[in-house]
Amino acid sequence: MDSKVSILGATGYAGAELMRILYNHPNAEVVHITSERHAGEHITALYPHLRGLYDMELESMRDIARIGADSDFVFIGLPHGHAMEVGRALAGMRTRIIDLGADYRFDDTDVYEAWYHVRHTHADAPRTYGLSELCRDAVRTAKIIGNAGCFTTASILALAPLAKERLVDVNTILVDAKSGVSGAGRGAKTANHFPELYDNFRAYNVAHHRHTPEIEQEIGKLAGEKATIQFTPHLVPMSRGILATCYATLKEGVTEDDVDAAYEKIYRNEPFIRLLGRGAYPSTKEVRGSNFCDIAWHIDARTHRIIVLSAIDNLVKGAAGQAVQNFNIACGFDETTGLMMTPLYP
Incomplete structure (x- = not known):
């Protein structure tokens, strides 16, 4: 219907x-x-x-x-x-x-x-959080769905397997994320004026960006404990896209195979999560205009830390596409309906 x-x-x-x-x-x-x-x-x-x-x-x-x-x-x-x-x-x-x-x-x-x-x-x-891959059952019947934010989508999806499988200390998480300027909205602002933005790269809202507690809330629920993270956003001179670089300290005894298995376990059958695997490098251009989230991870044996890279289109998977994905789930439609779009390239 x-x-x-x-x-x-x-x-x-x-x-x-x-x-x-x-x-x-x-x-x-x-x-x-x-x-x-x-x-x-x-x-x-x-x-x-x-x-x-x-x-x-x-x-x-x-x-x-x-x-x-x-x-x-x-x-x-x-x-x-x-x-x-x-x-x-x-x-x-x-x-x-x-x-x-x-x-x-x-x-x-x-x-x-x-x-x-x-x-x-x-x-x-009567509400539920709306990150489709992690909240699907609640979204199906919710009266009100609070669609996940753009930075939070990229960050939570990158970190969820590590938190859910208890592979990292969630209080060591650092998220360094870069966004295209469309994330700041359409309203005219001096900082987003072309001469100010072009050929420039800057951080903003350091230590008090409003997506911080949203990431902490969902990672904490997955891990079963309170999570305190450090989140720093940056603005880059492009219209669309987010690349989140997420760092965390691995727990003692966690192996590379454990990490690989955790990502496969949670995302194996997810239509919009593309696992590039260990050692790969997601790119914002490879998800532009699509509802995909590309994820890869690197393990630094020297520091015993994992670095997870996540790329999305902030206006699609980070906003409208995710909203339609939640809409599909809530209506009982195939989750990919209207969303299986090939990314725009170049």
Whole structure:
């Protein structure tokens, strides 16, 4: 059975990517797209690449009850702090929610408030974390799915086998991740202005990036113990892609074969995880425009540390593609529906 879906915040990069993916989804019909700033405008005025594909005007979400009544699923591509108000408004309706923001990612809303500096107004929401490969069973029946973040997707998928099989000390984890500028959104910012960004490479939000507690939450659950990690993001002059380099100290007695077996065990049958294996080097260009996550690992016998490399497209597997993957799971569709796209190359 087809599902009617709406996209709140359709003019952000993630919203536009949702429209691109859902256009080719045989079981999804987009019925409403919203933007408070551009209500009444045609979507192709903002995104000409959708010309001839979507004959739709952007609406205001002020009448959210009407949008919810028309929709089986609502995708929310709004800044943090807004999705929880939508969740409250739709609480008594059959409509299910996939939030691409942070409002529903945390088990403990106190953690959300501490890192995002916004009061959580829907703490009792029936929600689950939405990293498809690791949360599939919960996603199937969840009323609200908190779609995993982009840096977190790359990092958690890289580290999950090590945490789940108890092969590393989770309090020694360091994540050094680089992202394309689309991860910062479409809004104009001086730091993202072409003359500032081009031929440049910089870190930002060192020691206090908001994806840190999200990674800690999920790695801790996998390991069965509290995890404290060090996460440092960087911005690189490209439009799409994330490469996460993750370091951890191996526990005594852990061998290379143990590590190889752990990755095979958890990801052997995952359609969107491509294991390059020990000694390989994932590249952002090799996953561009796709829902794949490429993973490889290196073991440094001298320091007894493992270095895991993970590459994704931040707008697809790190946002819209993952949201559609969760949508497929929640609807009972084949998980790859609308998503088995060949990466763009070069």
